[in-house]
Amino acid sequence: MTWEIHCTSSGKADSRRRGLSRNAVREARDFYLCILPWLVGFSGLTLGPMLVSFYYSLCEYNVLQPPAWVGLANYVSIFTDDPLFWTALYNTAYYTLFSVPLGVAGSLALALLLNQGVRGVRMFRTIFYMPSIIPAVASSILWIWLFNPQYGLVNRALSVVGIKGPLWLADPVWSKPALILMGQWGVGGGMVIFLAGLQSVPRHLYDAAVVDGAGAWQQFRHVTLPMLSPTVFFSTVMGIIGSFQVFTQSYVMTQGGPLNSTLFYVLYLYREAFEFFHMGYASALAWILFVILVGFTALQLRLSRRWVYYEGDLRR
Amino acid sequence: MVRDGTKRQDTCRKRRRAEGIAMTALIYLVLVTGSGVVLTPFLWMLSTSLKSYDQVVTPRIVWLPRPVVWSNYARALEFIPFWRYLGNTALVTSTCVIGALSASALVAYGFAKLRAPGRDALFGVLLASMMLPGQVTMIPVFVLFQKLGWYNSLKALTIPAFLGGGAFNVFLLRQFYMTIPNELCDAAKIDGCSNFGILLRVVAPLSKPALTAVGVFIFVANWTDFFSPLIYLSDQERYTLALGLRLFQSLHSTEYSLLMAASIVFSLPILIIFFAAQRYFIEGVTLTGMKG
Numbered sequence: 136m137t138w139e140i141h142c143t144s145s146g147k148a149d150s151r152r153r154g155l156s157r158n159a160v161r162e163a164r165d166f167y168l169c170i171l172p173w174l175v176g177f178s179g180l181t182l183g184p185m186l187v188s189f190y191y192s193l194c195e196y197n198v199l200q201p202p203a204w205v206g207l208a209n210y211v212s213i214f215t216d217d218p219l220f221w222t223a224l225y226n227t228a229y230y231t232l233f234s235v236p237l238g239v240a241g242s243l244a245l246a247l248l249l250n251q252g253v254r255g256v257r258m259f260r261t262i263f264y265m266p267s268i269i270p271a272v273a274s275s276i277l278w279i280w281l282f283n284p285q286y287g288l289v290n291r292a293l294s295v296v297g298i299k300g301p302l303w304l305a306d307p308v309w310s311k312p313a314l315i316l317m318g319q320w321g322v323g324g325g326m327v328i329f330l331a332g333l334q335s336v337p338r339h340l341y342d343a344a345v346v347d348g349a350g351a352w353q354q355f356r357h358v359t360l361p362m363l364s365p366t367v368f369f370s371t372v373m374g375i376i377g378s379f380q381v382f383t384q385s386y387v388m389t390q391g392g393p394l395n396s397t398l399f400y401v402l403y404l405y406r407e408a409f410e411f412f413h414m415g416y417a418s419a420l421a422w423i424l425f426v427i428l429v430g431f432t433a434l435q436l437r438l439s440r441r442w443v444y445y446e447g448d449l450r451r
Numbered sequence: 452m453v454r455d456g457t458k459r460q461d462t463c464r465k466r467r468r469a470e471g472i473a474m475t476a477l478i479y480l481v482l483v484t485g486s487g488v489v490l491t492p493f494l495w496m497l498s499t500s501l502k503s504y505d506q507v508v509t510p511r512i513v514w515l516p517r518p519v520v521w522s523n524y525a526r527a528l529e530f531i532p533f534w535r536y537l538g539n540t541a542l543v544t545s546t547c548v549i550g551a552l553s554a555s556a557l558v559a560y561g562f563a564k565l566r567a568p569g570r571d572a573l574f575g576v577l578l579a580s581m582m583l584p585g586q587v588t589m590i591p592v593f594v595l596f597q598k599l600g601w602y603n604s605l606k607a608l609t610i611p612a613f614l615g616g617g618a619f620n621v622f623l624l625r626q627f628y629m630t631i632p633n634e635l636c637d638a639a640k641i642d643g644c645s646n647f648g649i650l651l652r653v654v655a656p657l658s659k660p661a662l663t664a665v666g667v668f669i670f671v672a673n674w675t676d677f678f679s680p681l682i683y684l685s686d687q688e689r690y691t692l693a694l695g696l697r698l699f700q701s702l703h704s705t706e707y708s709l710l711m712a713a714s715i716v717f718s719l720p721i722l723i724i725f726f727a728a729q730r731y732f733i734e735g736v737t738l739t740g741m742k743g
Contacts, residue, residue, distance in 0.1 A: 163565075163567035163568060165646040166565035166566070166570060167561075169650075170562065172554040172614050173558040173577065173614070173616070173621065175614050176614025177580065180592055180611055180614060181580055181588055183591070184587075185583075188587055191590060198594065248478050248482055249482070251475075251478050253478060253482065264733065265489070265725075268671055269675075269722075270675035270677070270692070270696070270717065272696045272697050276700050276713075276714050277496050277714055280707050280710065280711065281492055285508075286507065286508055286510075286707075288491070288512070291510075291511075292512070295512075320492065323489070327733055372582075376582060376584065380584055380585070382678065383677050387697060401586060405682075408589070408590055420586075421584070421586040421587045421589070425583070425586075428582070
């Protein structure tokens with residue numbers, strides 16, 4: 136009797152264990168079935184092409200003839216014998232240096248204002264967000280017209296206050312500032328993200344700060360800013376990656392001119408690849424861009440330890 | 452003495468209230484001015500699109516067109532097969548929404564709810580791939596699509612959508628799925644539901660807001676995409692709206708009223724979608740920001 140019970144119960148446990156592992160196997164199988172589209176896409180359209188792109192960067196390749204191995208020649212000539220590469224890198228760095236900090240500060244400021252319990256938050260949010268969804272080609276065409284030196288609204292408005300506006304897109308000194316200014320029109324895109332971040336800051340932290348006698352500025356400095364630092368960090372990292380890839384504006388508005396002053400990195404890469412069919416050279420340019428961006432991101436991750444606050448830190 | 456104290460307290464409170472009102476007024480002033488600055492280009496675009504040539508090139512700032520030249524719109528559309536481009540864009544965009552939404556919903560489910568060896572490592576790879584600049588893969592993908600005969604065909608723009616649905620969308624949906632209690636999935640499993648059944652009957656229905664947000668994202672990204680059509684489409688017949696507008700611009704670079712009319716018409720569909728799906732759209736952006 137005891138033996139029987141023992142037997143059946145052990146049999147049950149056994150089958151349960153076997154069932155569990157069968158379940159686990161089935162779950163693992165289903166997992167791989169689920170992510171199959173991504174696995175195919177990742178290996179076929181990301182990982183594979185990445186390796187091939189690196190191979191191309193060591194070749195001369197014009198699509199019509201098979202790639203011919205040239206070793207590091209593309210990289211050597213980019214760094215030693217290509218003034219346009221340095222121009223494009225300088226223009227892109229200039230653009231990034233101004234547009235990312237301005238964008239982050241501007242969207243944070245707008246979000247802070249909207250978070251003060253004002254009425255009509257939804258309306259303001261919609262208005263500020265609108266420029267972000269206008270197709271880049273359409274907004275580029277609009278800004279060509281706004282920046283028109285003679286009839287454009289920008290210079291007409293400046294002349295009302297007695298300033299003679301520059302030639303903007305036609306002036307090599309003002310063309311980059313013009314594009315940076317235009318980019319700030321879309322500041323509402325980042326604002327929405329900051330607004331979400333602000334709304335997730337727990338109310339009780341402010342209450343505690345008030346009890347401790349903190350004023351508005353101290354609340355901002357010691358509660359809002361630390362709690363928002365992950366959002367600031369995220370926006371900065373993604374902003375730099377995005378602005379290093381700026382393309383459509385300069386392609387549509389200035390074609391890189393005047394005097395190559397808006398020849399941005401990806402526009403230069405695009406020309407090398409799809410206008411001159413220097414696929415090997417363009418691949419080398421792409422890899423240099425990749426290394427620059429990885430470098431920037433790694434650097435920011437390192438620096439972020441000093442200023443980014445994660446909620447998990449509290450518990451540790 | 453006591454009365455003096457309350458009086459002092461009173462003036463103090465009054466002053467604080469006055470400060471609060473001044474502060475609020477200042478905030479509204481900045482917000483209203485900011486909105487004005489953001490809206491002005493839109494209004495200028497609209498105003499220019501309805502002006503006669505004379506009014507476009509007057510040295511004064513003219514906001515109200517007189518006469519209102521509605522025919523600018525008819526003329527702008529005359530030069531460009533707008534309806535054909537609209538059709539191409541709608542076809543590409545709807546295919547991409549279906550493909551990328553179903554693919555990312557499925558992939559995200561795997562990453563959020565199913566346990567398997569290697570899952571976390573693969574998810575790390577997926578996250579890392581979000582930061583990869585497209586330029587690194589663009590050229591070999593271009594060569595590959597050309598060999599497959601997809602050059603100058605809408606296939607090059609749509610088929611990739613089915614393969615994974617975009618790392619960013621997967622990430623977003625996975626974050627949302629994680630908030631669905633596992634107990635619900637387990638209960639469905641006990642009732643005999645398969646893993647895929649759980650996705651269809653439990654997880655997806657509970658994720659409608661996130662799925663809608665991601666759908667709108669995919670829609671906007673593909674509708675406004677300029678780069679892929681630029682490198683893959685050579686035949687003007689196959690152009691999407693973004694390329695068509697660029698073509699229009701290269702042909703009529705000085706006729707600003709026509710350019711503005713064309714830009715408005717080309718942006719209108721996306722503006723309509725934005726206002727219709729605004730809630731989901733901003734919620735979606737919100738979702739990305741929180742977990743960033």
